[in-house]
Amino acid sequence: xxxxxxxxxxxxGRPTHRRPKVAVPPGLDxxxxxVAVAGSLFAExxxxxxxxxxxxxxxxxxSGSLYYYFSSKEELFLEVHGTGMKIxxxxxxxxxxxxGDPWTRLGHLAAAHCRAVxxxxxxxxxxxxxxxxxxxxxxxxFVRQRDEYERIVSDTIGALDLPPDLxxxxxxxxxxxALNWSQTWxxxxxxxxPEDIGHxxxxxxxxx
Amino acid sequence: xxxxxxxxxxxxGRPTHRRPKVAVPPGLDxxxxxVAVAGSLFAExxxxxxxxxxxxxxxxxxSGSLYYYFSSKEELFLEVHGTGMKIxxxxxxxxxxxxGDPWTRLGHLAAAHCRAVxxxxxxxxxxxxxxxxxxxxxxxxFVRQRDEYERIVSDTIGALDLPPDLxxxxxxxxxxxALNWSQTWxxxxxxxxPEDIGHxxxxxxxxx
DNA sequence: GTCTATACAGCGATAGAC
DNA sequence: GTCTATCGCTGTATAGAC
Numbered sequence: 001x002x003x004x005x006x007x008x009x010x011x012x013g014r015p016t017h018r019r020p021k022v023a024v025p026p027g028l029d030x031x032x033x034x035v036a037v038a039g040s041l042f043a044e045x046x047x048x049x050x051x052x053x054x055x056x057x058x059x060x061x062x063s064g065s066l067y068y069y070f071s072s073k074e075e076l077f078l079e080v081h082g083t084g085m086k087i088x089x090x091x092x093x094x095x096x097x098x099x100g101d102p103w104t105r106l107g108h109l110a111a112a113h114c115r116a117v118x119x120x121x122x123x124x125x126x127x128x129x130x131x132x133x134x135x136x137x138x139x140x141x142f143v144r145q146r147d148e149y150e151r152i153v154s155d156t157i158g159a160l161d162l163p164p165d166l167x168x169x170x171x172x173x174x175x176x177x178a179l180n181w182s183q184t185w186x187x188x189x190x191x192x193x194p195e196d197i198g199h200x201x202x203x204x205x206x207x208x
Numbered sequence: 209x210x211x212x213x214x215x216x217x218x219x220x221g222r223p224t225h226r227r228p229k230v231a232v233p234p235g236l237d238x239x240x241x242x243v244a245v246a247g248s249l250f251a252e253x254x255x256x257x258x259x260x261x262x263x264x265x266x267x268x269x270x271s272g273s274l275y276y277y278f279s280s281k282e283e284l285f286l287e288v289h290g291t292g293m294k295i296x297x298x299x300x301x302x303x304x305x306x307x308g309d310p311w312t313r314l315g316h317l318a319a320a321h322c323r324a325v326x327x328x329x330x331x332x333x334x335x336x337x338x339x340x341x342x343x344x345x346x347x348x349x350f351v352r353q354r355d356e357y358e359r360i361v362s363d364t365i366g367a368l369d370l371p372p373d374l375x376x377x378x379x380x381x382x383x384x385x386a387l388n389w390s391q392t393w394x395x396x397x398x399x400x401x402p403e404d405i406g407h408x409x410x411x412x413x414x415x416x
Numbered sequence: 417g418t419c420t421a422t423a424c425a426g427c428g429a430t431a432g433a434c
Numbered sequence: 435g436t437c438t439a440t441c442g443c444t445g446t447a448t449a450g451a452c
Contacts, residue, residue, distance in 0.1 A: 418451105420451080421449090421450095423447085425444105426446105429441085429442095431439090432439095433437080
């Protein structure tokens with residue numbers, strides 16, 4: 001017992017140089033690393049079942065140190081969410097730049113969305129609603145982050161030659177719903193690539 | 209202080225007759241009442257943010273007493289989930305009995321699904337995946353409960369005159385995805401009834 | 417069958433040394 | 435900037451009286 005105490009003592013003040021246990025893209029600063037690691041764990045286990053201690057361990061430091069970068073777990077999540085939305089928004093914008101007629105563009109959008117959401121599961125998955133459950137003080141900020149992306153979708157749908165009596169709002173919800181739900185069943189290496197899935201969805205939603 | 213202790217003492221062993229704080233359908237036995245109350249709270253706040261103490265209070269007893277009926281919170285959730293799936297399965301079967309051609313039947317199914325899922329939010333909402341997050345020892349049982357319902361959907365889709373090169377599995381996932389996702393945005397009293405939503409989704413997914 | 421009382425674990429977060 | 439150490443709280447679950 002006394003020995004253990006002594007051994008523990010020796011480490012006081014010495015950095016432990018814990019190695020991160022989760023691979024993250026290189027070239028990220030410490031803060032970004034933590035966001036990446038946290039995103040990966042949230043994606044894997046969900047928000048509630050991922051503790052600050054888990055995140056700290058995976059990132060190679062101790063839980064107390066996280067609070068040097070983030071004032072709370074919710075603030076950390078907000079940043080993860082925002083990073084995910086940025087990836088999605090960027091991927092979608094690039095895809096739309098390929099141009100084409102409105103239906104082709106929607107196909108590009110769907111494919112890009114699926115790829116971003118399904119292939120970045122190691123970095124983020126929750127890109128969407130209700131993960132840290134319900135209303136909290138950051139709710140408005142979550143919505144803001146999401147709205148920027150949803151506007152891109154609305155604009156793309158707005159250009160389609162849909163029947164005039166068909167509700168665009170419902171169409172968008174159906175489209176995004178199927179896209180987002182794919183996170184619950186998609187497994188890498190299956191019969192379909194994310195692009196296949198996106199294109200298939202658009203094909204099925206195209207009136208003839 | 210001494211007074212408080214004395215007053216507290218007087219209640220020992222006496223039932224407190226707490227009244228349930230959540231309305232539940234009449235004619236349910238105690239166990240079923242608890243399931244109904246728990247379902248309502250899970251739907252409202254999510255699984256993780258609903259504590260056993262919350263459930264007990266809403267059901268009109270104390271948390272310890274819950275363990276007379278259920279050995280764990282997860283077991284209670286499993287029962288809530290199962291009850292929800294029974295409601296959904298039953299509602300869908302009834303709707304399909306109206307008959308009609310395959311597309312009419314799919315419309316009935318979608319409408320019934322939406323109504324069951326969206327209007328029973330007071331009783332259950334989570335009818336679907338990943339609520340108590342990820343794999344646990346009851347996972348197989350959750351899947352079993354869900355599969356019975358999904359078979360009904362598969363059968364109904366199987367009867368449609370879809371193009372032969374169109375994947376039925378993906379079609380089902382797209383269909384159910386949009387339906388399930390509606391839980392995240394639907395608010396009672398909006399422009400659309402659950403039936404509107406279901407029929408709209410089917411209309412959009414119908415090739416011409 | 418419901419209560420009282422509490423064990424015990426895990427969480428988010430903070431203080432202060434280095 | 436990271437550590438050690440710990441506080442205060444809440445959660446699930448249990449034991450035993452009635």
